[in-house]
Amino acid sequence: MEISINDEQLKALLSDVLDIYGYDFSDYSHASIVRRVNRLISLDKFPSFAEFHFRLRTDAQYLERFVEEITVNVTEMFRDPSFYTALRETVIPEIASKPFIRIWHAGCATGEEVYSMAIMLHEAGLLHKSLLYATDINPSVVEQTRRGIFSLAHMREYSENYIASGGKHDFSSYYSAKYDRVIFNDMLREKIICSTHNLVSDRSFNEFQLILCRNVLIYFDKYLQDRVLKLFDASLERLGFMALGSKETMKFSDVHPSYHQLGKEKIWRKKK
Amino acid sequence: MAQEKVKASDRLVAIGGSAGSLEVLLCLLPALGQINFAILIVVHRKVSNDPILRDLLASRTKLTVKEIEEKEVPVPGTIYLVPGDYHVLLEQDKSFTLDYSEKVNYSRPSIDVVFESAANVYADKLVCILLSGANADGTEGLRHVKLHGGSTIAQLPSASDVPYMPEQAILGKVVDRIMNIEEIIDFVKNF
Numbered sequence: 480m481e482i483s484i485n486d487e488q489l490k491a492l493l494s495d496v497l498d499i500y501g502y503d504f505s506d507y508s509h510a511s512i513v514r515r516v517n518r519l520i521s522l523d524k525f526p527s528f529a530e531f532h533f534r535l536r537t538d539a540q541y542l543e544r545f546v547e548e549i550t551v552n553v554t555e556m557f558r559d560p561s562f563y564t565a566l567r568e569t570v571i572p573e574i575a576s577k578p579f580i581r582i583w584h585a586g587c588a589t590g591e592e593v594y595s596m597a598i599m600l601h602e603a604g605l606l607h608k609s610l611l612y613a614t615d616i617n618p619s620v621v622e623q624t625r626r627g628i629f630s631l632a633h634m635r636e637y638s639e640n641y642i643a644s645g646g647k648h649d650f651s652s653y654y655s656a657k658y659d660r661v662i663f664n665d666m667l668r669e670k671i672i673c674s675t676h677n678l679v680s681d682r683s684f685n686e687f688q689l690i691l692c693r694n695v696l697i698y699f700d701k702y703l704q705d706r707v708l709k710l711f712d713a714s715l716e717r718l719g720f721m722a723l724g725s726k727e728t729m730k731f732s733d734v735h736p737s738y739h740q741l742g743k744e745k746i747w748r749k750k751k
Numbered sequence: 752m753a754q755e756k757v758k759a760s761d762r763l764v765a766i767g768g769s770a771g772s773l774e775v776l777l778c779l780l781p782a783l784g785q786i787n788f789a790i791l792i793v794v795h796r797k798v799s800n801d802p803i804l805r806d807l808l809a810s811r812t813k814l815t816v817k818e819i820e821e822k823e824v825p826v827p828g829t830i831y832l833v834p835g836d837y838h839v840l841l842e843q844d845k846s847f848t849l850d851y852s853e854k855v856n857y858s859r860p861s862i863d864v865v866f867e868s869a870a871n872v873y874a875d876k877l878v879c880i881l882l883s884g885a886n887a888d889g890t891e892g893l894r895h896v897k898l899h900g901g902s903t904i905a906q907l908p909s910a911s912d913v914p915y916m917p918e919q920a921i922l923g924k925v926v927d928r929i930m931n932i933e934e935i936i937d938f939v940k941n942f
Binding site: 486508509510511514515551553694696697698701724726727728 | 849851
């Protein structure tokens with residue numbers, strides 16, 4: 480019989496994770512976090528919730544696994560090609576004249592979107608004066624982003640996405656393959672700065688011309704969504720751009736009046 | 752934050768389908784008059800951001816047909832479509848949460864994920880209908896629905912374009928009733 484935790488168990492668990500380790504998941508979407516916890520209990524074959532709870536309280540190493548599995552790290556390169564077309568054709572030309580370009584990928588997961596962006600900046604002749612800040616709550620995916628090593632099996636799909644987004648070069652020229660892995664070129668990797676950052680508890684750390692945070696807000700409740708959008712607002716230059724996932728919106732947030740949306744893609748520009 | 756308080760539908764019909772299910776939906780929708788519950792449709796499809804399915808379904812009914820928006824609450828008389836490439840979960844207040852986690856049964860959206868989550872929230876105020884398809888998705892979801900007191904229906908395999916999916920659920924002993932298209936239409940109209 481599969482274990483399915485109830486609301487009180489979830490509350491107790493999240494309160495311990497906050498007290499002992501300082502990670503605050505209390506404003507995450509409950510339905511999603513309950514499902515992830517049930518899944519983890521089943522994946523790691525705990526006989527009961529109590530044993531899972533005990534292990535989490537007493538084993539700091541297991542906390543790492545908890546954070547890794549509770550947060551969703553699914554991502555792709557050039558996902559939603561039309562979104563990347565809009566970045567390429569509308570956003571990049573607008574930020575091109577800046578002496579120095581700073582971009583923040585918040586909740587970057589394993590980094591596929593960061594490398595996609597680095598490739599587009601390279602093709603626009605802007606990579607040399609750009610820095611891409613890639614952050615995530617989860618240290619192990621931040622490390623994966625830093626390494627820039629991905630599975631070869633996905634490259635065909637990514638290459639198709641790249642072409643669909645308007646890419647004109649040979650996608651495979653951006654990486655070297657070895658066995659079943661590829662590593663992206665140093666030229667791209669050295670422009671990417673990787674760090675852990677918790678959108679719930681950490682503050683703004685720079686000012687950017689473009690912030691991307693796609694399919695992260697869907698896991699937060701309305702209150703936390705609004706707080707995070709304010710954090711982004713405080714981290715974005717005037718006339719800077721903010722990009723969200725295809726089903727996410729700024730519409731219900733307090734910061735919305737200071738932005739206008741570009742066309743039908745989920746990209747907003749800050750008014751002066 | 753500015754948002755109106757809307758009252759969530761207190762009953763839900765969830766319909767899951769894969770290959771061969773569109774035809775059933777195209778028969779069902781025009782037959783529905785006004786309904787005082789919400790309908791949630793989850794079908795396997797390839798492309799995300801594709802309005803064609805919504806437009807097609809909307810053309811067959813006077814009811815509102817819309818793709819789910821993040822944190823939206825289902826209201827009576829509306830048909831909600833799970834967007835391509837996302838799972839959908841329901842919160843305790845019945846609002847929808849979109850989820851971009853791993854595929855389940857090689858599918859995103861997965862019927863199992865939607866049915867299970869709906870069962871946690873709607874319990875015995877839920878009926879789930881599993882239509883034609885070539886995948887075993889849906890069976891585990893229906894098991895969960897039964898466990899929480901909801902009703903489960905599978906399309907009659909011999910009347911399904913692709914019988915595998917309803918067959919798996921029937922073999923799994925998670926189906927209360929087996930129905931052809933006309934019976935499904937009658938059932939939903941009188942739910």
